[in-house]
Amino acid sequence: MADVDADPKKLTRNQQAVLAALKGAGRPLTAYDVLGLPAIRKAGMKAPLTIYRALDKLIALGLVHRIESLNAFVHCGHGPHDHAAGFLICTDCGRTLEVHLESCENHLAGRARDQGFAVDDVRVEMTGRCPDCAGRAAVP
Amino acid sequence: MADVDADPKKLTRNQQAVLAALKGAGRPLTAYDVLGLPAIRKAGMKAPLTIYRALDKLIALGLVHRIESLNAFVHCGHGPHDHAAGFLICTDCGRTLEVHLESCENHLAGRARDQGFAVDDVRVEMTGRCPDCAGRAAVP
DNA sequence: TCGGACAATGTTATGATATAACATTTAAAA
DNA sequence: TTTTAAATGTTATATCATAACATTGTCCGA
Ligand SMILES: [Zn+2]
Ligand SMILES: [Zn+2]
Ligand SMILES: [Zn+2]
Ligand SMILES: [Zn+2]
Numbered sequence: 001m002a003d004v005d006a007d008p009k010k011l012t013r014n015q016q017a018v019l020a021a022l023k024g025a026g027r028p029l030t031a032y033d034v035l036g037l038p039a040i041r042k043a044g045m046k047a048p049l050t051i052y053r054a055l056d057k058l059i060a061l062g063l064v065h066r067i068e069s070l071n072a073f074v075h076c077g078h079g080p081h082d083h084a085a086g087f088l089i090c091t092d093c094g095r096t097l098e099v100h101l102e103s104c105e106n107h108l109a110g111r112a113r114d115q116g117f118a119v120d121d122v123r124v125e126m127t128g129r130c131p132d133c134a135g136r137a138a139v140p
Numbered sequence: 141m142a143d144v145d146a147d148p149k150k151l152t153r154n155q156q157a158v159l160a161a162l163k164g165a166g167r168p169l170t171a172y173d174v175l176g177l178p179a180i181r182k183a184g185m186k187a188p189l190t191i192y193r194a195l196d197k198l199i200a201l202g203l204v205h206r207i208e209s210l211n212a213f214v215h216c217g218h219g220p221h222d223h224a225a226g227f228l229i230c231t232d233c234g235r236t237l238e239v240h241l242e243s244c245e246n247h248l249a250g251r252a253r254d255q256g257f258a259v260d261d262v263r264v265e266m267t268g269r270c271p272d273c274a275g276r277a278a279v280p
Numbered sequence: 281t282c283g284g285a286c287a288a289t290g291t292t293a294t295g296a297t298a299t300a301a302c303a304t305t306t307a308a309a310a
Numbered sequence: 311t312t313t314t315a316a317a318t319g320t321t322a323t324a325t326c327a328t329a330a331c332a333t334t335g336t337c338c339g340a
Contacts, residue, residue, distance in 0.1 A: 012306095012317065032296070047320070052298065057317090068208035069263060071297060071326095086248065088257045099251050104244060108226065108264060111239050116271035117228045123209065123265045124248060131256030152288065152335095171326070187291070192327065197288090211297095211326060 011058075017043040018054040019063055019075065027095045028072035031055060067096060069125050074098075084108075086124035092133035151198075157183040158194040159203060159215065167235045168212035171195060207236060209265050214238075224248075226264035232273035 011019065021034050031051045034040055045051060055073050058064035062080035064073050067087055077098040078085070084105040088097040101108075101124060109119045128134075151159065161174050171191045174180055185191060195213055198204035202220035204213050207227055217238040218225070224245040228237040241248075241264060249259045268274075 014318075030297075044319095047318095048298070049300095049320085050318075053317075068265070086251065088252050088255065088259070090257075091260070097255055097257065099255065101248075101251070104247050104251070107244050107247065108241075108266065111226065111241070111244070112228050112266055112268065115228065115237055115239065116274065117230075117237060117266075117268055118274045119228070119266050119268040120231070121267045123267075125208070125263045126248065126252055126257075126259050127261045127263075128252065128257055128259040134256065134258045154289075184290095187289095188327070189291085189329095190289070193288075 012054075013043065014045055014050060014054045015057055017045065018051060019058055022058075022064060022073060022075040025075075027093075028067050028070050028074040030070075030072045033072075065098070067125060068123060069127070084122040084124065086126065088130070089125060089127045090130035090133055091127050092129050092136075095130055097130065152194075153183065154185055154190060154194045155197055157185065158191060159198055162198075162204060162213060162215040165215075167233075168207050168210050168214040168229075170210075170212045173212075205238070207265060208263060209267070224262040224264065226266065228270070229265060229267045230270035230273055231267050232269050232276075235270055237270065 017040055018034055021037050021040055022029060024039075025033075031048055034055075035045065035048060035051050040051070045054075055064060055066075059066060059073075063076055065076055065085065065087070066073055067089065070089065074087075074096055076085075078100065081100070084101045086099045086101045086104070088099060090096070101122070104124070105122055108122055108124075112119045157180055158174055161177050161180055162169060165173075171188055174195075175185065175188060175191050180191075185194075195204060195206075199206060199213075203216055205216055205225065205227070206213055207229065210229065214227075214236055216225075218240065221240070224241045226239045226241045226244070228239060230236070241262070244264070245262055248262055248264075252259045
């Protein structure tokens, strides 16, 4: 899946800038969110395509994940990995938590194989409330 | 999750037209795909918003699902249901297969609860090749 | 039957997300 | 160095989705 042997030192200037932006945010950002950051403008990036190209590379390297249901991108919370990850998406604060799915992955892919389906990639996204927000809601 | 007690007879003209379009297609269509269908134009629908409004209702009724990674919509292959579904998405032919995830759902949601996360909704999308396309690829 | 309430629709405009095309530069190999 | 591939810059455009507001249709109780 991800190119786990990637050398972060070999990232280009643009790729480093985008990765740093996502790390710093600590939550998913859209490509246009990234584009709007001062640090990104200072790095000379000013077109959406510039951001998308950096993101494409970072995703291929497994350093960043795309959250489909948000059209947003988040720094990988686990370092590059070769198994499927799942995302818990807080609908209150917008933060996400990445969870490993080694065991579930087999179960899910098994369901697919039962149907004669050859699985390449498994994506899991769950919405709800994170511990912080669930706590706040319970104590009004 | 879905409003399982919905009465299909109560669907409006627009909602019926969009539902019929998705049933007939047998695969996911984008809102603009739907908008472009002759049957839809004949029904008098000519603005994207008209399509999105019908889709919103059909999704709320559990008659249609949204495929996040395709920005597309597909007729529910199982009749309304209250548990999570997963989608197998063929990257060759574009068709999808809906699979039930009663058992997996608990496992996945359990992983979330381990993190103190209160889950509302579980979405699973798997890409790969459907039986037809996998077969064709294997016999070149 | 009337009339209020609410859902659905029509219409126009705009916002948000993503890619095409092509020229140029940079970095890595050979 | 010559060659090759990857990354970047720039402009324009394609694709997906919603805002705002006026109007119409449907249901249900008075
Ligand atoms: Zn990860
Ligand atoms: Zn939260
Ligand atoms: Zn379904
Ligand atoms: Zn196929």
